Amino acid sequence: MARAFLREKGRYVGLLDPTERTVLHGLMEQTRVLLSPEVESTGDTFDDLVASLGISLGGAAEATDKLGAQRGSAERADRADRDPALDRLLPTAHRGDDEVAAEFRRLTEEGLRQRKSRNLDVALERLSAATGDRVELDEVQAPAFLMALTDVRLLLGERMGLRTEEDADALYAAMEDLEDDNPLGYAVAWYDFLTWLQETLTHAVMGTDLGDAALDEPGAEYDDDEDDDEGPSRPGTL
Numbered sequence: 001m002a003r004a005f006l007r008e009k010g011r012y013v014g015l016l017d018p019t020e021r022t023v024l025h026g027l028m029e030q031t032r033v034l035l036s037p038e039v040e041s042t043g044d045t046f047d048d049l050v051a052s053l054g055i056s057l058g059g060a061a062e063a064t065d066k067l068g069a070q071r072g073s074a075e076r077a078d079r080a081d082r083d084p085a086l087d088r089l090l091p092t093a094h095r096g097d098d099e100v101a102a103e104f105r106r107l108t109e110e111g112l113r114q115r116k117s118r119n120l121d122v123a124l125e126r127l128s129a130a131t132g133d134r135v136e137l138d139e140v141q142a143p144a145f146l147m148a149l150t151d152v153r154l155l156l157g158e159r160m161g162l163r164t165e166e167d168a169d170a171l172y173a174a175m176e177d178l179e180d181d182n183p184l185g186y187a188v189a190w191y192d193f194l195t196w197l198q199e200t201l202t203h204a205v206m207g208t209d210l211g212d213a214a215l216d217e218p219g220a221e222y223d224d225d226e227d228d229d230e231g232p233s234r235p236g237t238l
Contacts, residue, residue: 002193004200005137012137012204014197016130023190024197025127027152032120034155035089035113085158089116089151116151123148142205149198156191160184 003015016024090109122144126135137145161167171188178185 002197005135005142005197005204006200007204007207010139012142012201014135014200015133016127016135017133020193021127021130021133021135024152024194025124027156027190027194028120028124028127028148031089031148031152031155032117032124034083034085035116035120035151085155088154088158116147119144119147120151137201142201146198146201146205149194149201153191153194153198156187156194160187160191162191 002017002020005012005014007013090112122141126137126141126145130136157163160171162171171184175185175188
């Protein structure tokens, strides 16, 4: 059974059993694949920016002209083929102006993909390096792990159609009639687990006390005890 992330001697330690680590690792790998940078990082921030714009420093003028000629058709094709989950993970900053939004995304998305991918790499490495059930994070790894959890929740929430409070209400209502083996119930349980894990790590990093909640793995919410007539808990929203 999982135990929340708590601060121990300058590190953040959570207890995750093999099944929990395996499933979490798989979810993070799927998110990492979706976010994979289209241009691999060179290690130099400026060179990465230039590469993400499709410009060669050896022929900048020619490449820029070609890029401008191709940009319109490429952006239309990109919007048509784009996984909707990417718009949750890489939101636009200008929702009211498609042209401005496309230009902003062109300038910033590659760098954002790289940062998010690095966070997920850190989290995957920490899960793989667990000693027994102990997942340990230092002061640098903890924020990266936290952001990785955020992105996994966003992806899973998008796959379940959780975008608004109304969506959450509808999902909560549907949960009451689900069969025990329905995959949706499994997905909601893991979504709630991610929410809980993210909350405990946030509190640990901020130095606030969760009290008894730090000891309780989410799952009691889905207890089928016949004496409990409250039904399943309402899944959290994004």
